[in-house]
Amino acid sequence: NAGVMQNPRHLVRRRGQEARLRCSPMKGHSHVYWYRQLPEEGLKFMVYLQKENIIDESGMPKERFSAEFPKEGPSILRIQQVVRGDSAAYFCASSPLRTGTGANSPLHFGNGTRLTVT
């Protein structure tokens, strides 16, 4: 199964620690998107990356959050000095190419990382 792989599935961090969430896109996909789902809410866009480039980070909180998608290896979403409000499910999705307006290539999502901050 060459789907979108996210790890870990569950992550528990104490307030002030760092959280690192990993995402390996589907084979052949070079575009990665990170979304966050807070309890009782829909998925909210965070950031869109291509290899070695951040294309759109308009949904990222201005502090403590960063993302990268290096030339080799998975995409990483990093949250520094976590707070209780960061507790959420973080989903990664991938697509094969930037399709622009009228996209006809739906995003494929991983099963998410559930972050719990204690």
Add this chain to the structure above:
Amino acid sequence: DQQVKQNSPSLSVQEGRISILNCDYTNSMFDYFLWYKKYPAEGPTFLISISSIKDKNEDGRFTVFLNKSAKHLSLHIVPSQPGDSAVYFCAASGGRGLTGGGNKLTFGTGTQLKVEL
């Protein structure tokens, strides 16, 4: 500012009957709409989509209708089956006014569908 709205948090339907899930949007720049299905502890799975140049798209038991003038779309599932019980998310994308373009999706808050025997 909730640009995609699903006003019914839950829906209960009997097996074999039709399920109708509704979605409204406010951004007239959206030109592509999708429905995702989500089981607990899993990621969303793509179900069906529709481009703004169409008003209907059908795939097996699933049909999506788009009313652009009303900025409204709906997902019809017929006949409904117990395995359809899940959370359904409406999502929208597109428009040159959106930063980065691509497949950036704006999601609704979801509707929990329960199909009862």
